[in-house]
Amino acid sequence: MTKQVQQLDRVIIRFAGDSGDGMQLTGDRFTAGTAEFGNDLSTLPNFPAEIRAPAGTLPGVSSFQLHFADHDILTPGDAPNVLVAMNPAALKANLGDLPRGADIIANTDEFTKRNLQKVGYDANPLEDDSLAEWRVHPVPLTSLTVKALEGFDLSKKDAERSKNMFALGLLSWLYHRPTEATISFLETKFAKKPDIAKANIAAFTAGWNYGETTESFSVSYEVKPAPLPAGVYRNISGNQALAYGLIAASVQAKLPLFLGSYPITPASDILHELSKHKRFGIRTFQAEDEIAGVGAALGASFGGALGVTTTSGPGVALKAETVGLAVTTELPLIVVDVQRAGPSTGMPTKTEQTDLLMAMYGRNGESPLPVVAPMSPSDCFDAAIEAARLAVKYRTPVMLLSDGYLANGSEPWKVPSAAELPDISTAFATAPDEGETFLPFKRDPETLARPWAIPGTAGLEHRIGGIEKADGTGNISYDPDNHDRMVRLRQAKIDGIAKDIPALEIDDPDGDARVLVLGWGSTYGPIAAAVRRIRKAGGKVAQAHLRHLNPLPANTGEVLKSYDKVLLPEINLGQLALLLRARFLVDIISYNRVRGLPFKAEELAGVIQDVIDSE
Amino acid sequence: MSELLNGRGLSLVPKSDAKQGMKDYKSDQEVRWCPGCGDYAILAAVQSFVPELGLKRENMVFVSGIGCSSRFPYYMNTYGFHSIHGRAPAIATGLAASRPDLSVWVITGDGDSLSIGGNHLIHALRRNVNLNILLFNNRIYGLTKGQYSPTSEVGKITKSTPMGSLDKPFNPISLAIGAEASFVARTIDSDRKHLQSVLREAAEHNGTSLVEIYQNCNIFNDGAFDQLKDPEQRDDITLRLEHGRPIVSASKAVRRAADGGIEVVDRASVAEEEILVHDAHRADPSLAFALSRLDEPAFEHVPIGIFRSVGRPSYDEQMAAQLEEAVAQRGPGDLDNLLLAGDTWRIG
Numbered sequence: 001m002t003k004q005v006q007q008l009d010r011v012i013i014r015f016a017g018d019s020g021d022g023m024q025l026t027g028d029r030f031t032a033g034t035a036e037f038g039n040d041l042s043t044l045p046n047f048p049a050e051i052r053a054p055a056g057t058l059p060g061v062s063s064f065q066l067h068f069a070d071h072d073i074l075t076p077g078d079a080p081n082v083l084v085a086m087n088p089a090a091l092k093a094n095l096g097d098l099p100r101g102a103d104i105i106a107n108t109d110e111f112t113k114r115n116l117q118k119v120g121y122d123a124n125p126l127e128d129d130s131l132a133e134w135r136v137h138p139v140p141l142t143s144l145t146v147k148a149l150e151g152f153d154l155s156k157k158d159a160e161r162s163k164n165m166f167a168l169g170l171l172s173w174l175y176h177r178p179t180e181a182t183i184s185f186l187e188t189k190f191a192k193k194p195d196i197a198k199a200n201i202a203a204f205t206a207g208w209n210y211g212e213t214t215e216s217f218s219v220s221y222e223v224k225p226a227p228l229p230a231g232v233y234r235n236i237s238g239n240q241a242l243a244y245g246l247i248a249a250s251v252q253a254k255l256p257l258f259l260g261s262y263p264i265t266p267a268s269d270i271l272h273e274l275s276k277h278k279r280f281g282i283r284t285f286q287a288e289d290e291i292a293g294v295g296a297a298l299g300a301s302f303g304g305a306l307g308v309t310t311t312s313g314p315g316v317a318l319k320a321e322t323v324g325l326a327v328t329t330e331l332p333l334i335v336v337d338v339q340r341a342g343p344s345t346g347m348p349t350k351t352e353q354t355d356l357l358m359a360m361y362g363r364n365g366e367s368p369l370p371v372v373a374p375m376s377p378s379d380c381f382d383a384a385i386e387a388a389r390l391a392v393k394y395r396t397p398v399m400l401l402s403d404g405y406l407a408n409g410s411e412p413w414k415v416p417s418a419a420e421l422p423d424i425s426t427a428f429a430t431a432p433d434e435g436e437t438f439l440p441f442k443r444d445p446e447t448l449a450r451p452w453a454i455p456g457t458a459g460l461e462h463r464i465g466g467i468e469k470a471d472g473t474g475n476i477s478y479d480p481d482n483h484d485r486m487v488r489l490r491q492a493k494i495d496g497i498a499k500d501i502p503a504l505e506i507d508d509p510d511g512d513a514r515v516l517v518l519g520w521g522s523t524y525g526p527i528a529a530a531v532r533r534i535r536k537a538g539g540k541v542a543q544a545h546l547r548h549l550n551p552l553p554a555n556t557g558e559v560l561k562s563y564d565k566v567l568l569p570e571i572n573l574g575q576l577a578l579l580l581r582a583r584f585l586v587d588i589i590s591y592n593r594v595r596g597l598p599f600k601a602e603e604l605a606g607v608i609q610d611v612i613d614s615e
Numbered sequence: 616m617s618e619l620l621n622g623r624g625l626s627l628v629p630k631s632d633a634k635q636g637m638k639d640y641k642s643d644q645e646v647r648w649c650p651g652c653g654d655y656a657i658l659a660a661v662q663s664f665v666p667e668l669g670l671k672r673e674n675m676v677f678v679s680g681i682g683c684s685s686r687f688p689y690y691m692n693t694y695g696f697h698s699i700h701g702r703a704p705a706i707a708t709g710l711a712a713s714r715p716d717l718s719v720w721v722i723t724g725d726g727d728s729l730s731i732g733g734n735h736l737i738h739a740l741r742r743n744v745n746l747n748i749l750l751f752n753n754r755i756y757g758l759t760k761g762q763y764s765p766t767s768e769v770g771k772i773t774k775s776t777p778m779g780s781l782d783k784p785f786n787p788i789s790l791a792i793g794a795e796a797s798f799v800a801r802t803i804d805s806d807r808k809h810l811q812s813v814l815r816e817a818a819e820h821n822g823t824s825l826v827e828i829y830q831n832c833n834i835f836n837d838g839a840f841d842q843l844k845d846p847e848q849r850d851d852i853t854l855r856l857e858h859g860r861p862i863v864s865a866s867k868a869v870r871r872a873a874d875g876g877i878e879v880v881d882r883a884s885v886a887e888e889e890i891l892v893h894d895a896h897r898a899d900p901s902l903a904f905a906l907s908r909l910d911e912p913a914f915e916h917v918p919i920g921i922f923r924s925v926g927r928p929s930y931d932e933q934m935a936a937q938l939e940e941a942v943a944q945r946g947p948g949d950l951d952n953l954l955l956a957g958d959t960w961r962i963g
Contacts, residue, residue, distance in 0.1 A: 036960055181958060230963020232955065244954060251950050258713050260705075278941035280948030283713055283934055287705065288738035295702045296709030299678070302696055303714040325699050340893070415959065418950040455694040455710075455717050456629075458673045463642070463689050464699025466681075475644065476689065 003212075004219045010069035011175065011223055012077035016094045017086030017166070018055050018108075019048055019062040022164035027064025029168055029185060033177035035235040035412055038225030039068040043524065044076035044598070045408045049265060049348045056115045061093040070224040074525040074532075076409060078600035084167055086110060086141070089119045100133040105170070107163070116556065141166055142578050148206035152199045162203035169207025173198055176222050179208065231414040238377035238406035239266070241413065242336065243273035244385025247280055249334075250306050251418065252385065253392050254425045257282040258294040258300035261310045263484045266404040267338040270310045290318035294335065298322055299332045302464075304428060304454035306388060310336040313355045314345065316362065316399075317586035318456040323397050324363040327490065329464045329536040330441075330450045331462035332391035334384075339403040341596045350596025351404035353521055356575040359399040360550055366487045369496040370394070371549040373401040375524035378413035380406060389424040393500075394493060395449045403550070403571075405598045406522045429460055433487055438462060440474040447500075497551050504553040508542035509535070515612050517561035518588075520546040523569055523599055530604035534612070549576065557584040565589060568606055624745075627715045628670050635666035642692040644676040645882040648683060653804035653830035657751065658690055664811040668818055670718055677720045680727040683758050684751035684830070687722040698886075701732025704739040704748065710933040711745045718818065721748040724916075726756050729765040729785050736825075740796035742930040743822035750787055750827045751804075755836035767836075768913060770945040788907040788922055791825045792900050798824035798902065800921040804831060805844050809919065816921060822929040842914045853878070854909065856920030862906070867916055869909065877905050879916050897922045 013030070017023045023047055025571040034041050044065040053060030068075035068318065082103045085091040087110035098104070111124050125131050126138050145166040149159040165186070183201050190197035211217055236244075250257035261271045261281065283300070287293035294309040301307030309319065316323075316337045326333040339355045341347035359371045370390045374383035380402055387400040413590060429451035432438040440462040441450050453460040462474060470477035471485055506516070519527045524545050531543045544559060546552065560566050567589045568577045574590040581588055591607045593599065640662045648654045665675065675693040679685035681700035688695030698706050703721045711719040721739075728736045728750050739746060755773070762775040766787065771780040791799045798820040801812045810828065817824035829840045843849050850865035862869040863882055868890045872878040878892060898902065903923040910917045911944040 010828065032958055036958060038960065038962065060889065225962075228962050232959050232961050234957060234959045247948070247953065248950055251948075256713065258709060260709055277948060277953065278938045279945055280953075281938060283938070285712060285934075288734055289802075291702060292705035292708070292735055292738065295698070295705030296712070299696070299706035299709030300713040301709075302706070303710045303711045303717070303910070305709075307709065321699050359625075413956045418954075419958065421950075455676045456671075456674050458671065461673055461693055463644075463691075463695035463697065465688070465695075473691055551957065 003217070005543055006219050006221050008221050008223050009071065010067065010073065011082065011221065012065065012067045012080045013084070013171065014063055014065040014080035014094060014097075015084045016061055016063040016090035017164070018089065019050070019060050019312060020052055020055060021062070021086045022065050022161075023062045023086070026164045026168050027066060029182050030177065031235060031410060032181055032185070033172060033179070034066065034068045035233070036178055036181050039070065039223055040072045040226035040228060041066060041068040041235070041412060042066075042073055042076045042411045044405070047349055056087055056089055056110075056118045058089050058093050058119055060275060061089050061091070063094060066222060070226050072226060072228065074529040075598070075601055079601045082462050084171065087165070088115050088121055088125075088165070091125065092119045092121070095126055098134065101135065101206070103135045103137060104131065105137045105139060105167070106171070107141040107167075108138045109140045112556040121295055139216060144206065145203050148203055149199050152195065152202070154195070154199055159199065162200050162395060165200045166207035166210070169204040170211045173211030174217060174220050176220060179204070196215045228412065228599075229414060233412045233414055235410050236378050236381075236413040237408060237410040238380045238402055239269040239338070239408070240273055241378050242374070242380035242400075242402060243270045244382050245381040246270075246274065246334070246388070247277055247282065248381070248418070248421055249385045249388030249424065250280065250282065252421050252424045253388055254307055255304065255306040257306040257390070258297055259284045259308045259309060259310065260287050260296035260300070261285070262287050262290045262293045262315065264290070264312045264315050267310045267312050267315075267336065269407070270336065271340070272358045290315040291322060294319040294322040294333070298326050298331060298333055299334050302454070304452070306334070308334040308336065308393070310338070312338050312340045312348070312581070313342050313358065316355060316358060320363045323369070324365065324367045325466050326397040327363070327367040327369055328466055328469070330395040330490075332395055332452070333397035334387050334391050334400060335397055336400045336402065338367070338407045339401060341594070347596045349404065351522065351598060352571050352594060352596065353401075353403060353615065354572040354575065354594065355401060356572065357578070358548060359401055360579070366491060368491050368550070369397045369399060370494060370497055370551070371399045371401060373521035373549055374406060375521060375545055377406050377411050377545065378410045381413070385421065385424065386547075389422065390497060392424055392426045394447055394497060395447065395452055396494065401521060403522050426452065428457065430457060432459060434602055439472045440464065442472050443489070443493075448489060448496055492599070495551050498554045501548045501553055503555045504544050504546065504559050506542050506544050506559060507531075508541065513540040513542040514542060514564040515540070515608070516542045516559070516565070517567045517608055518544050518546065518560070519569060520549055523571065526599035526601050527569060527606055529601035530608055532602060533605040534608050537544040539609065539612055541612065546576070552583075560586045560608060565611055567591060567608060569599060569607065571599070577590070625668065625670065625718060626817050627716045628674050629716060630669050631671045635669070635672065637663040637666060637717040637862060639672060640665055640692050642690050644689045646690050647686065649834050651833040653685070653753065653832070654684055654687070654751065655718060656804045656807065657749070657810070657828055657830060660807045660810045661814065667815070668718070668950050674716055675718045675720070675869045675937035676710060677722055678703045678710065679722040680724075680732055681893070682724040682727045683832075684722055684724040685727060689861050701727055702735060703727070704732065704735040704746065707746050708739055708742070708744045714936055715745070715931055715935060717747050721746055723748060723750055724757075725750065725752045725754060725766040725787070726764045726862050729787060729790070733765075736867050740791055740794040740823050740825060742799050743927050743931045745821065745932075746823045748823060748825045749815045750825060751830040752787060752827050753830045753836055754784075754839050757832050757835055761835035786907060786910070787827045789904060792904045792907055792923060795900055796923070797822045797925050797927045798921070800824070801827045801829070801919050803829040803840060803843055803919065806891070812950070816924065820924060822891070822927055843917060852914060852917055854916050854918040856893050856895070856918050857907065857924060858893055858895040858921065858924075860893055861887065862918070863890060869906070871890065877902070877909070879909060894956050897923075898925055932962075
């Protein structure tokens with residue numbers, strides 16, 4: 001049977017199943033095949049915080065969405081074209097996101113009476129006509145897998161475990177994905193259990209062959225490679241890019257990296273990644289708590305290391321006092337906040353941009369510090385280097401605001417060579433700076449940074465601490481005028497960084513838009529995708545995206561004031577809008593959703609259109 | 616006890632060529648404790664003792680938390696970090712773990728290390744980072760003006776406990792031994808000779824050494840340790856712990872009890888060979904723990920000296936060893952190789 005091949009320009013697939021079904025792995029492997037094939041892509045894992053929620057229940061559903069295309073794309077996609085539902089819970093949890101006409105590949109073996117009842121289905125939706133508006137492909141994935149593995153010495157339970165690889169094989173056939181990388185991946189992953197490796201490969205191959213022979217699928221699809229700029233690419237998640245950025249920062253700053261961290265979702269993967277790279281001289285310290293994590297990092301910075309701590313919002317709250325100590329002792333420190341839904345424990349695996357005001361102001365006293373936010377998973381690499389550059393050059397703690405969406409999402413990344421990266425090294429103080437005397441708080445006239453004199457340097461012995469310091473000498477001082485001066489000096493040092501960061505760039509192809517959409521952090525992709533839609537439909541809109549939240553680029557006020565309307569979508573209740581309104585007296589239009597999920601392009605396009613139309 | 620210094624101890628800290636004296640370690644800062652405070656005696660003891668170590672002054676760092684005692688680093692002409700309440704062990708851990716060429720000292724009080732910083736203290740002890748922790752125990756909050764502390768006796772009447780405190784105090788030595796600290800000692804501010812002898816052993820010990828120093832707060836808890844200073848009774852109360860020597864005071868002795876524990880008895884009533892001989896190097900901490908319980912009820916008899924001093928690899932040397940092993944196995948890190956590791960593809 002020769003099957004028809006249809007060309008598509010883009011596809012959004014969502015793999016959904018029980019958290020024990022291996023959906024994240026399935027998604028990762030499909031992504032790897034897609035990256036290798038040369039499509040542009042963007043991914044969105046979505047999983048429960050529970051490690052193993054009760055099997056077959058709605059809270060236990062784990063999913064992985066992948067958007068791939070023959071052109072450059074900006075988001076993991078709004079709505080899936082294809083849903084792979086490994087059980088009734090996966091169908092029920094995801095059907096609401098599925099547009100009419102989309103494909104549903106359902107594992108019929110799991111649609112048992114008991115499983116249906118668990119999620120409140122009275123009748124089997126695959127058998128009544130409740131799914132008539134979708135294209136349903138019922139496939140007995142589990143039993144086909146077990147059958148394919150009959151020749152292996154495996155229990156039925158173990159054989160069933162490979163059903164995700166069967167599904168991967170079927171989808172790989174359906175979308176013409178290369179198979180070699182997945183086969184070699186399985187060989188490596190199960191190198192110590194060759195039988196399991198062989199079984200998984202057999203299940204994967206069986207899934208592919210099933211697609212080729214079954215009548216359930218009459219068409220397969222091709223999505224041509226995307227014309228991306230020339231270079232070597234890899235797929236990378238935000239957390240991995242951030243970890244690599246920190247390693248690169250350590251190399252480029254010529255400072256040993258010291259990470260003090262306490263495990264917390266969704267930041268722990270940075271700790272895991274950095275702990276693998278000890279041959280770069282990286283010390284990773286899993287502390288007894290969040291406070292000790294940042295404390296140890298600051299102690300290491302005092303000793304001349306690049307001190308880093310990684311956490312999420314609840315951890316930042318605990319670290320606040322130590323970050324304040326870093327502000328007043330003026331030592332380099334990088335505080336990575338992979339934001340998640342709050343307040344309190346909130347929704348640990350869901351994304352949010354709600355820590356901006358905490359990053360800015362969440363400490364006692366006047367304690368300014370730079371805030372930097374990456375805009376895409378791969379941009380976490382560059383943002384980490386930028387955070388380190390500012391920390392080292394200005395002797396200050398820097399907040400790096402990633403979030404759950406960036407952390408776990410992935411995209412192709414054009415790998416830079418080390419030679420292209422900036423030199424961010426600095427010099428330690430080696431000699432007295434005032435005649436025979438060493439003044440630990442004598443400032444560089446240009447940057448206002450103080451000298452970084454590390455223990456072991458003869459003649460520069462000095463004491464620092466949290467008590468207010470006399471300007472210059474650093475001795476304890478309760479003098480009112482000195483305190484006022486020091487508060488202003490610390491503020492001026494951070495404000496002065498505005499001279500050292502790029503101007504806010506505006507994307508306005510025709511230069512005549514009257515509405516500006518502004519964003520920061522991880523909303524870049526959905527905003528840019530929405531802007532494209534508006535422009536494609538003939539609308540005019542300008543876009544600008546802030547990477548530096550503190551200080552803001554020097555031209556920010558000017559940019560905001562040059563548009564009739566400024567729209568600012570944020571996954572919070574308007575935190576940046578509050579800052580901009582106060583600072584520039586501009587009547588920002590906020591658009592806010594805090595659902596633990598990224599914005600959708602279509603949603604934002606609608607909002608932008610409404611603002612344009614209301615002119 | 617050199618056979619136990621199997622780790623780095625002070626071996627990686629550069630030695631000074633010049634002869635040093637006490638004045639080299641006095642900073643130019645005016646000391647601002649209350650007149651008569653026990654902290655003065657401890658400062659003088661430290662300043663006059665550290666030159667003996669012969670280390671480069673610039674390679675010594677004093678890190679403190681918050682409280683009266685935590686002002687200490689300002690008065691030492693070394694590097695110093697007066698940090699925040701309770702966090703000194705954490706900050707010092709990062710410093711010591713990344714700089715094996717430093718001799719790092721933590722100065723803390725009973726409130727700083729046992730209340731707000733209790734967690735950091737026990738974790739520093741279990742990790743065995745190369746730190747010397749001097750815990751100034753005055754059994755009261757001084758800097759906040761006289762509230763009861765985690766080492767205050769039950770029923771303590773203070774501003775915050777007008778009807779008496781309810782919480783049972785920590786015994787810092789028991790706590791440290793419970794955390795299996797590798798070096799645990801107790802000394803007293805008024806006995807400079809003993810204090811310095813303990814500091815010497817602490818400084819050279821490989822890993823974390825915890826030294827509890829009974830320190831008098833003459834403003835808010837004056838006389839807390841008077842029994843140990845009173846010539847009439849101190850020799851009877853104080854049980855000297857010296858490795859390899861019988862544990863005795865002038866009139867009392869420690870021996871094995873019939874129930875398997877240990878007990879304090881009238882010295883005259885026991886034969887010399889029945890008296891327990893102190894073994895600070897015993898790997899099992901249970902006997903050291905039993906010794907730490909001998910001052911219950913407080914001040915009937917108080918063991919003073921080194922309870923426990925055992926050899927154990929330090930956290931920082933093991934951390935450094937892992938880095939070296941990683942390089943030995945796969946060579947030093949190369950950024951380009953790192954970024955290109957795994958699945959890559961070329962476009963164009």
